[in-house]
Amino acid sequence: MSGFREWVRRLAYLTGRGRHDRDLRREMEAHRERLGSAAAFGNSLRLREEAADVWGWRWLDDAARDSKSAARSLRRRPGFTAVVVASLALVTGATTAIFAIVQAILIRPLPFDRPGELVAIHGRMWREDRPGPADRVDGPIGVSELDVYRASSTTIAGLAG
Numbered sequence: 001m002s003g004f005r006e007w008v009r010r011l012a013y014l015t016g017r018g019r020h021d022r023d024l025r026r027e028m029e030a031h032r033e034r035l036g037s038a039a040a041f042g043n044s045l046r047l048r049e050e051a052a053d054v055w056g057w058r059w060l061d062d063a064a065r066d067s068k069s070a071a072r073s074l075r076r077r078p079g080f081t082a083v084v085v086a087s088l089a090l091v092t093g094a095t096t097a098i099f100a101i102v103q104a105i106l107i108r109p110l111p112f113d114r115p116g117e118l119v120a121i122h123g124r125m126w127r128e129d130r131p132g133p134a135d136r137v138d139g140p141i142g143v144s145e146l147d148v149y150r151a152s153s154t155t156i157a158g159l160a161g
Contacts, residue, residue: 009055010055010056010057013055013056014056014057014060014061017056017061020055021048024048024051025048028041028044028047028048032044112158112160117157121141121149146159
């Protein structure tokens, strides 16, 4: 049977499950009567479950039942539901934030051709706007110093700040 036909058949079973179950129960009763005893036929519940596994998607049916049960349980206890929803929202937000940081720092490559050759320039820079003993400043260079390096450098391939 083709894959598409199989899907259609299984969906038809799930939507008309009540009718299929009644037909299966009648057929099993007819077989039990022909054999003469229920013991000779076997466990009818197990056989019905095996038939349902073959005809439909058991996992989808179980998931639907579990979802309905969970919704009923959460509807009965609104305080617990509020705590669960708040916890899920908080955890989802924290996970998203952490992943965004990890992706920005570790996963996404740097926008340079050869990131292994990057160098950070720090040092004492001359500040003409502050004459006197505090005219030299330690730390990272500023945008104005970048322009000076860019204009005077012959060995640096590029500068970014």
